[in-house]
Amino acid sequence: MANALELELKHLIIDTLELEDVTPDDIDPDEPLFVEGLGLDSIDALELGLALQKTYGIKLEADSEESRRHFANLKSLAALVEARRVD
Amino acid sequence: MTMASISLQDWRAWQPGRVSHDDPRLSVAEHPKGASVPAMLRRRLNDMGRAVCDMLAELDPRAECVLLHASRHGDGERTLEMLYALAEDTPLSPARFSLSVHNAMLGVHSIASGNRRSLQAIAASGCEWAALLSEARGYLIDGETQVIAVFSDAPVPARFTEHIAIPAEISAVALRLSCHAGKTIESQPASQPQLAQAHAPQPSDVIDWLLGEAPLVCPTRGLAWSLTS
Secondary structure, eight states, rough: OOHHHHHHHHHHHHHTTTOTOOGGGSOTTTBBBBBSOOOOHHHHHHHHHHHHHHHHHOOTTTTTTTHHHTSSSSHHHHOOOOOOOOO | OOOOOEEEEEEEEETTOOOSSSOTTEEESOOOOOOOHHHHHHHHHHHHHHHHHHHHHOOOOOOSSSEEEEEESOOOHHHHHHHHHHHHTOOHHHHHHHHHHTHHHHHHHHHHHHOSEEEEEOOOOOOOHHHHHHHHHHHHTTTSSEEEEEEOOOOOOOGGGGGSOOOOOOOOEEEEEEEESSSEEEEEOOHHHHHOOOOOEEEEEHHHTTTTSSSSSTTTEEEEEEEEE
């Protein structure tokens, strides 16, 4: 069900970060989410971390290397949610 | 000692819901486009932020002016409501927090436009207009050829309105000021009848004044302003 979760996360990203004119199809699961690719910034990273906590009960360290790896792209984010969701 | 005079070179204003006026410098759009700001930055701006950024882009297209921004209440929707979230132990939205500061709109504009000049945010308990002119005069005397002064305000959230004597109307005005060409802005002591009718000037009052529809008076400072060619 990786694709269903990826689609769910795409909607979470678009809604939480109020991305204008971005559809789920615009988010490539393998492309970087931050700076390049989708072009998110550090405030988005904090906002997304909060959304993961609220939605899936996942708590991350704000600036750890591990968090950077999880936030690399949509696939890594989906793997994180799959492994650590508490709902 | 004579004070250096200030000249008004150009202005833009935004006041949704105002009876439409044929002056092209005034916008009454319900939802300004914010077209001067890239979409990835624009998403963080509300209607006020979009209006202000677009006005700044029109008045200072080369993004080279010092920018001043005065607002009595700032973005109350973000700042005051955030306090309730804290009291209720609800996590704060980092994006909303980042935009709750008084200079947030100018900050977003500076990123979008590349303006690296001074940005100054002012709140002055109802004397924002007088404070803006004082600050602008300082920069102009210091050698700036032009300064942009923005004055904006919006109603505070509903649960705070009982603490406000005169509710703010959502509106914003931006003026390009100089020591040189343009209409001269002069202040003089306000008359007693003027003071009796006056309330702390809001951006909408400045718009009325710019359109020649009403005098502009600050009761706290006891001043009235006029525009002369």
